Amino acid sequence: MSDPKIEGYEFKPGFKGMAQDTGSDQTMFKGVHWGKAMMWIFLLSHTFIFSCFLISYMKGRGSTLIDWPNTSEVFSLHVGSTPVPLLLIAIMTFVLITSSGTMALAVKYGYEKNRKMCGWLILATAIGGLTFVGMQAFEWSKLIHEGVRPWENPFGAKQFGSFFFMITGFHGTHVSIGVIFLFIYAYKTFKGHYDEGKRGWFTTMKGNYVEIEILGLYWHFVDLVWVFIFAFFYLW
Amino acid sequence: MGIMSEKEQSTTHKIGIYLWIWGLLFVLSFFSYMVDWYQLQGLLRWSLILIFMFLKAGLIMAFFMHLFWERYALVNVLLWPMTAIGCFIFLMVAEFQYTVFTRLFYFVVGGQ
Amino acid sequence: MSDEYENKTGYQAQSSETISSGGRGGGSGTVPDADHVRPAEIPEQDLYHGHSFITKWVFCQDAKVIGVQYFLLATFTGIIGLILSWLMRLQLGFPEAAGFMTAEHYYQFVTMHGMIMVVYFLTALFLGGFGNYLIPLMVGSRDMVFPYLNMVSFWSFFVAVVVLLASFFVPGGPTGAGWTLYPPQAILEGTPGSGMGILLMCISLILFVAGFTMGGLNYMITVLQARTRGMTLMRMPLTVWGIFTATILAMLAFPALLVGGLMMTLDNVLGTSFFMPTILKAGEVLEYGGGSPILFQHLFWFFGHPEVYIVALPAFGIVSDLISVHARKNIFGYRMMVWAIVGIGGLSFFVWAHHMYVSGMNPWFGFFFATTTLIIAIPTAMKVYNWILTLWRGNIRLNVVMLWCLGFIVTFVNGGITGLFLGNVTVDVPLSDTYFVIAHFHMVMGIAPLMVIMGAVYHWFPLVAGRFLDEKLGKWHFWLTFLGAYSIYFPMHYLGFIGVPRRYFEMYDSPYVTSAVGMNEFISVAAFIVGAAQLILIYNIIRTLKIGKPAGHNPWQANSLEWLTPSVPPEHGNWGEKLPVVHRWPYDFSVPGAKEDFITQTTPPSEVTETEVEKT
Numbered sequence: 019m020s021d022p023k024i025e026g027y028e029f030k031p032g033f034k035g036m037a038q039d040t041g042s043d044q045t046m047f048k049g050v051h052w053g054k055a056m057m058w059i060f061l062l063s064h065t066f067i068f069s070c071f072l073i074s075y076m077k078g079r080g081s082t083l084i085d086w087p088n089t090s091e092v093f094s095l096h097v098g099s100t101p102v103p104l105l106l107i108a109i110m111t112f113v114l115i116t117s118s119g120t121m122a123l124a125v126k127y128g129y130e131k132n133r134k135m136c137g138w139l140i141l142a143t144a145i146g147g148l149t150f151v152g153m154q155a156f157e158w159s160k161l162i163h164e165g166v167r168p169w170e171n172p173f174g175a176k177q178f179g180s181f182f183f184m185i186t187g188f189h190g191t192h193v194s195i196g197v198i199f200l201f202i203y204a205y206k207t208f209k210g211h212y213d214e215g216k217r218g219w220f221t222t223m224k225g226n227y228v229e230i231e232i233l234g235l236y237w238h239f240v241d242l243v244w245v246f247i248f249a250f251f252y253l254w
Numbered sequence: 255m256g257i258m259s260e261k262e263q264s265t266t267h268k269i270g271i272y273l274w275i276w277g278l279l280f281v282l283s284f285f286s287y288m289v290d291w292y293q294l295q296g297l298l299r300w301s302l303i304l305i306f307m308f309l310k311a312g313l314i315m316a317f318f319m320h321l322f323w324e325r326y327a328l329v330n331v332l333l334w335p336m337t338a339i340g341c342f343i344f345l346m347v348a349e350f351q352y353t354v355f356t357r358l359f360y361f362v363v364g365g366q
Numbered sequence: 367m368s369d370e371y372e373n374k375t376g377y378q379a380q381s382s383e384t385i386s387s388g389g390r391g392g393g394s395g396t397v398p399d400a401d402h403v404r405p406a407e408i409p410e411q412d413l414y415h416g417h418s419f420i421t422k423w424v425f426c427q428d429a430k431v432i433g434v435q436y437f438l439l440a441t442f443t444g445i446i447g448l449i450l451s452w453l454m455r456l457q458l459g460f461p462e463a464a465g466f467m468t469a470e471h472y473y474q475f476v477t478m479h480g481m482i483m484v485v486y487f488l489t490a491l492f493l494g495g496f497g498n499y500l501i502p503l504m505v506g507s508r509d510m511v512f513p514y515l516n517m518v519s520f521w522s523f524f525v526a527v528v529v530l531l532a533s534f535f536v537p538g539g540p541t542g543a544g545w546t547l548y549p550p551q552a553i554l555e556g557t558p559g560s561g562m563g564i565l566l567m568c569i570s571l572i573l574f575v576a577g578f579t580m581g582g583l584n585y586m587i588t589v590l591q592a593r594t595r596g597m598t599l600m601r602m603p604l605t606v607w608g609i610f611t612a613t614i615l616a617m618l619a620f621p622a623l624l625v626g627g628l629m630m631t632l633d634n635v636l637g638t639s640f641f642m643p644t645i646l647k648a649g650e651v652l653e654y655g656g657g658s659p660i661l662f663q664h665l666f667w668f669f670g671h672p673e674v675y676i677v678a679l680p681a682f683g684i685v686s687d688l689i690s691v692h693a694r695k696n697i698f699g700y701r702m703m704v705w706a707i708v709g710i711g712g713l714s715f716f717v718w719a720h721h722m723y724v725s726g727m728n729p730w731f732g733f734f735f736a737t738t739t740l741i742i743a744i745p746t747a748m749k750v751y752n753w754i755l756t757l758w759r760g761n762i763r764l765n766v767v768m769l770w771c772l773g774f775i776v777t778f779v780n781g782g783i784t785g786l787f788l789g790n791v792t793v794d795v796p797l798s799d800t801y802f803v804i805a806h807f808h809m810v811m812g813i814a815p816l817m818v819i820m821g822a823v824y825h826w827f828p829l830v831a832g833r834f835l836d837e838k839l840g841k842w843h844f845w846l847t848f849l850g851a852y853s854i855y856f857p858m859h860y861l862g863f864i865g866v867p868r869r870y871f872e873m874y875d876s877p878y879v880t881s882a883v884g885m886n887e888f889i890s891v892a893a894f895i896v897g898a899a900q901l902i903l904i905y906n907i908i909r910t911l912k913i914g915k916p917a918g919h920n921p922w923q924a925n926s927l928e929w930l931t932p933s934v935p936p937e938h939g940n941w942g943e944k945l946p947v948v949h950r951w952p953y954d955f956s957v958p959g960a961k962e963d964f965i966t967q968t969t970p971p972s973e974v975t976e977t978e979v980e981k982t
């Protein structure tokens with residue numbers, strides 16, 4: 019995570035350090051495992067994907083002449099008989115942030131080689147993710163029930179339905195993939211694959227706790243995307 | 255390696271910092287929910303939404319994803335490409351305004 | 367499974383006392399201070415060795431084999447693209463002989479030709495083919511950092527090609543929307559392949575992007591995190607710089623294509639209206655409404671312009687190395703070349719709408735995009751000057767490789783100059799969608815990179831196969847291709863000026879017909895000859911594999927690491943027992959006072975004390 023010790027290499031802080039690291043041999047990101055660097059670049063590429071989705075959404079929403087539905091009403095839930103705006107979305111946000119926290123701690127305990135703690139926290143993260151996907155399914159069915167479809171929308175502009183299902187669907191797919199991996203990693207952690215350096219089933223690479231940090235990066239990214247979707251899709 | 259402080263050399267961070275960030279994220283989410291709850295409108299709504307959004311995103315990236323502790327070489331590689339996205343956003347705002355203008359002009363006003 | 371691992375544990379630290387001297391033999395014992403290179407900071411790579419036929423040659427994890435796989439599959443699709451272009455030229459030059467072809471066929475051939483050549487041929491060949499083969503060798507690593515993912519990358523590409531070719535056999539045939547795939551027409555009835563064709567095209571592109579992402583992550587991280595001792599970024603051959611930067615562009619540009627393709631697929635399959643405006647067809651209003659066709663164009667070209675540099679940058683890099691080796695001179699202005707590559711790469715994300723001057727976008731954009739477009743010409747021109755200054759007073763070997771390089775410079779300058787025309791809004795408006803644009807981009811991204819590919823094939827074939835390709839056949843191949851390609855594309859500028867539009871099946875009774883007919887016939891004949899001339903290369907390769915002259919170690923007296931492997935062709939793991947240690951850049955040619963006219967990257971300073979070699 020932070021500056022490692024490298025034989026024969028003196029770390030400098032800040033931009034000086036950046037220039038020195040960039041100019042050095044062997045690695046540019048000093049002490050960063052290649053898998054972690056790879057995940058970061060992958061996420062950078064994914065940032066462009068989600069940005070393109072959101073930019074398209076902005077362009078689509080901005081240029082339609084038909085009114086956009088009031089999201090605050092469309093996504094309200096009834097508690098008793100009073101509608102509470104965006105209630106479900108608020109809970110989903112809460113769940114996702116909770117799971118992000120547990121993931122961050124799992125990474126910490128992983129590096130401390132605390133197998134049990136790490137495993138349980140990953141499991142908790144996975145369950146949080148699963149809950150999120152479940153609530154999203156509920157939200158989708160509610161909207162579909164009210165007549166919103168990808169190709170039509172009784173509350174206003176067609177594109178509302180299109181963008182809603184596409185963007186949340188794409189995000190939800192990423193959450194689901196994350197959940198699957200979280201379960202697998204929880205299993206592998208409990209089994210001690212990362213302590214023993216057991217080889218991966220497909221990649222045949224030796225297990226290492228750094229993999230948990232790598233998965234964690236992915237999970238935090240999914241959370242990060244939700245922050246933007248929450249702001250731009252639900253609050254706009 | 256004289257320049258590094260004690261804290262920077264440890265591989266994991268104290269649990270307190272994670273709990274703090276976690277708490278802050280909840281508070282910020284709550285605030286942004288409140289923006290909708292009180293139905294703030296106009297510039298105020300927009301600036302609050304964006305501020306809370308960027309704060310949350312920043313906290314997640316800086317602490318949960320450890321960017322705050324990473325070396326500048328990595329941080330800069332990740333952040334500079336965002337200028338292309340910034341340019342894309344900026345231009346697409348101009349573009350949708352123009353599309354609305356043409357649609358209003360030709361379909362509503364009638365191109366006169 | 368009978369497969370095994372090399373069981374090397376932890377850091378196989380090479381102490382700084384034992385410095386390998388690459389292919390030049392000798393050199394152990396105590397090391398003088400000047401030769402000190404700091405110790406290894408990353409552990410030795412733990413490679414997976416396949417033993418069965420399947421793990422060794424099919425689902426192989428060796429980047430070199432994957433590179434050759436990419437090369438062969440990309441070439442195969444390229445040949446299909448070539449045949450399609452023949453069919454189009456037949457129709458344009460000799461319509462009476464092409465009676466079997468309808469206008470629909472023509473559109474489909476145009477589309478598939480364009481998409482195949484840009485994405486499935488050039489991109490896959492440069493990044494997948496040359497990237498895989500050369501990056502690990504040139505930066506001195508044993509393999510890509512994540513060989514398994516690299517293998518999956520190739521097989522995704524394979525499936526993408528299968529899906530693409532499958533679209534020839536579905537009802538309605540492949541899409542005929544043009545390689546830019548603009549909606550609404552791409553998915554409206556009346557356009558050939560508007561149902562299954564465009565669907566398969568989008569699926570194939572999405573598979574390609576997914577596969578490419580896996581490969582691209584490997585190329586980038588191998589360059590950034592797995593170089594050998596002494597290999598700094600500023601000691602990398604320009605080939606690696608070009609491929610590396612192109613990979614970054616691909617990682618950031620393909621997302622826009624992915625998103626555009628996905629949204630169009632939804633419009634097509636689910637009936638959403640992302641890109642579909644209200645449409646009146648035969649008096650009837652279609653279901654669609656309110657979408658924005660121009661949004662697709664922005665997404666497409668946000669990908670599309672960087673894409674042209676994804677093809678161009680590796681060519682820039684490779685040609686720099688070929689020129690330097692065969693002119694026996696260091697590349698002029700190495701740092702400037704690196705910064706130009708990086709600068710062009712960065713700028714290419716800010717110029718995309720110069721393809722949309724006539725699209726009806728916000729009129730103010732013309733100012734912005736014309737300015738950024740013309741700025742990009744500066745680093746590009748710097749590169750051209752540097753190639754020429756590298757040749758200047760060099761000890762030029764006028765072999766086939768050098769001929770291809772010279773051919774590249776000429777065609778690239780030609781295409782670059784027409785780019786300046788098209789970058790200006792007022793000049794572009796009348797020229798847009800005419801043969802002038804066809805001439806521009808074929809010169810600059812069709813022929814020029816192709817010349818580099820050919821040069822690279824003649825240059826690296828002795829490494830891959832251990833034998834020299836025949837020079838005499840090579841010269842025939844070069845001159846026929848070069849003069850032929852010029853005969854094809856040079857007249858097209860004129861056709862554009864007189865207003866012949868692109869993507870037209872026939873010219874009917876337009877006023878320019880008389881002057882265009884003869885020229886079209888001429889171009890078509892040249893196109894047939896150039897296509898056929900490529901058979902010479904295929905014959906040459908087959909012949910060489912059987913009876914070619916053995917090349918041995920480092921046949922071109924080059925400096926970069928790929929020529930310094932213990933065995934030729936290099937084996938899995940590349941370097942045998944010990945990784946090479948790098949002491950200098952790869953361009954120390956003709957150094958005054960040196961024993962030979964080249965000093966390899968692994969030669970330690972203590973061996974070249976009497977020379978005037980600069981510290982790099």
Ligand code: HEM
Nearest residue numbers: 674678720721743782785786788789798799803807810811
């Ligand atoms: C000096 C630098 C360059 C400038 C100023 C330039 C400018 C332009 C402009 C303005 C167009 C749009 C023409 C139109 O559609 O009306 C264009 C088209 C094109 N350029 Fe360039 N260009 C340059 C270099 C390149 C390079 C290096 C490549 C590829 C390696 C390239 C590939 C293309 C392609 C493929 C198209 C046609 C796309 C299509 O509409 O199908 N250009 N160029």
Ligand SMILES: [Cu+2]
Nearest residue numbers: 671674720721
């Ligand atoms: Cu362009």
